[in-house]
Amino acid sequence: MKRFNSILIAGLLAVSSLFSVPVITTVVVASAVVATDYAQAGALTDYAENKVVDALIRAQSIGAPATWYVALYTTCPTDSTSGTEVSGGSYARVAVTAGLTQWAGTQAAASTTASSGTGGTTSNNATITFPTPSAGWGTVTCWGLTDASTAGNIWIYSTLTTSKTINSGDAVSFAAAAATFQIDN
Numbered sequence: 167m168k169r170f171n172s173i174l175i176a177g178l179l180a181v182s183s184l185f186s187v188p189v190i191t192t193v194v195v196a197s198a199v200v201a202t203d204y205a206q207a208g209a210l211t212d213y214a215e216n217k218v219v220d221a222l223i224r225a226q227s228i229g230a231p232a233t234w235y236v237a238l239y240t241t242c243p244t245d246s247t248s249g250t251e252v253s254g255g256s257y258a259r260v261a262v263t264a265g266l267t268q269w270a271g272t273q274a275a276a277s278t279t280a281s282s283g284t285g286g287t288t289s290n291n292a293t294i295t296f297p298t299p300s301a302g303w304g305t306v307t308c309w310g311l312t313d314a315s316t317a318g319n320i321w322i323y324s325t326l327t328t329s330k331t332i333n334s335g336d337a338v339s340f341a342a343a344a345a346t347f348q349i350d351n
Contacts, residue, residue, distance in 0.1 A: 212245045214321040231313040234321075235259035236294050236345070238338075242308035243323040249308060255301030255334065259315055260294050267291060275343040289346040295339040303332035322347070 210218070221228035237259045243249035262268055270276055270291055272283030278291065310323035332338055 209245060209324070210322055211243065211320050213319045215245075217321075231264060233261050233263050235261055235312045235315050235318070236296075236340070237310050237312050237320070238296070238303070238306045238332075239308040239310065239323070240304040240306060242325050243310060243320050248320060249310075249323070252303045252306065252332075255299045255303055256297045257299065257303055258297050259312065260296055261315065262290065262294060270343070285348065287346060287348040289343045290340060292342050293339050294345060295337070299332055299334050299336055299338070301334050303338075305329045305331045 217228050217230075220226035238252045238257070239249045240252060241250035266280065267278050268291055270289050271279050272281035272285060272287055273279075274283070275289055276291055281288070306326070307329045308323055308325050310320050312318045312320050
């Protein structure tokens, strides 16, 4: 994750509620919570950083997607590489529409009004459920938000502090308010 030495860039990131850092994830297996993994500080990819700079300083359209796709990784992405995304075994990214009803405002979990809080934190307002694996997905170490159902660009990624092995038949989901992003830290 890149460290920003410029107060200007840090300030610009703080005003953009589109980009934030995953803090907590929950993996549900066989309809019972077996692990709550706290994610380490996440990162914007180089792609997202360039979009933010161009939009906020250079008057360019940010081109934020109307739908985000939640992805899981067995090897974490970096600012400039795509990592190794889970594949096979019925895996698919999960679509979550960008909007006030799908993502909480910064003032409180489950809020559906424009952000007015002071902590820069948002979270998912509904459960994000992945397809049931028909084969093992390996050990998931990271997750991220992308702008397409396949391929596309990774905008945000985060490393789980505890990796999770996903087996055939496991139910994998993020409970409501579990996929939390914070940008004002």
